[in-house]
């Protein structure tokens with residue numbers, strides 16, 4: 001289907017939004033002209049919103065063209081900082097905006113098309129196509145509405161395998177002709193990570209070239225404004241018997257040769273690096289994982305360790321993040337009151353605080369310790385930024 005400017009202003013990541021700009025024949029150097037001041041301002045605003053609020057607002061400028069054009073300009077600006085953690089933060093903030101519009105999208109054709117063409121999933125809206133829209137529930141003795149979308153069972157399983165809540169289990173789903181019925185919220189939950197990954201990839205694919213002076217100025221401003229990477233370099237002495245339940249679950253799944261969802265793998269790599277394991281130690285845990293490719297796993301672990309890509313060392317995800325991604329297996333006693341797997345077990349943290357009389361947890365100490373490194377990293381990025389510039393794509 002043909003997307004209109006209203007749609008492109010909402011789903012700015014669509015390639016059609018890029019075509020829209022290419023059709024205007026705008027060059028990167030043109031962005032210093034007064035005609036594009038609103039585009040550049042909105043691009044800057046998108047990034048500031050991402051840094052300060054964690055999401056890009058869903059307000060759309062009256063002039064849709066400004067909204068559409070500001071997205072690729074924002075990508076150029078974020079890419080120019082060469083800060084990997086900022087790219088990740090920005091991709092997440094733009095993905096939240098897309099999620100908002102998808103949740104409120106009233107045109108099922110748009111949802112079907114985005115899924116088919118950009119996520120590669122044959123999603124089907126069921127109403128008005130001769131499909132069942134209700135079923136008779138023998139439990140309640142009532143006719144109940146069926147969720148309005150259907151997704152092929154394999155596509156569903158690929159994404160729901162890491163989701164622990166009972167409602168995601170296939171036995172708790174309506175299935176018909178090899179397709180699983182899902183609500184609009186369900187499908188957005190299922191592809192949340194893919195949207196972020198798609199935007200992150202767009203950022204990584206943005207080529208380096210010389211920026212006009214006004215963009216160069218904004219790029220430097222963003223580098224100063226960007227939060228330091230949330231990372232900690234202190235090696236903690238934690239034996240396997242004290243690994244938190246979420247880490248133990250990831251190890252158990254790997255041992256059984258079962259799939260560990262994305263956040264589980266990310267947790268495993270970041271946590272084990274923090275407790276002093278080497279990249280080799282971590283890669284050696286994965287051979288039984290489905291579709292294991294040694295070079296891919298090694299690259300991913302090295303990337304997380306800050307040895308590849310943007311050289312950012314990634315921090316251990318918080319308990320809240322792991323809960324959001326259904327990868328928390330909370331121990332009601334030992335996990336009580338903690339906000340990071342690094343603080344597990346809670347008793348150990350408390351006794352350590354009492355022993356040392358510091359009143360600080362490990363996380364806080366580690367953060368304090370890592371601050372100078374973070375600042376150094378930021379300064380290095382500023383220097384890199386002076387040497388590198390980006391290309392308009």
Ligand code: SF4
Pocket residue numbers: 244245246247318319320322323327328329330331335338339340341342344
């Ligand atoms: S509460 Fe935190 S440490 Fe405990 S299992 Fe959940 S994510 Fe892991």
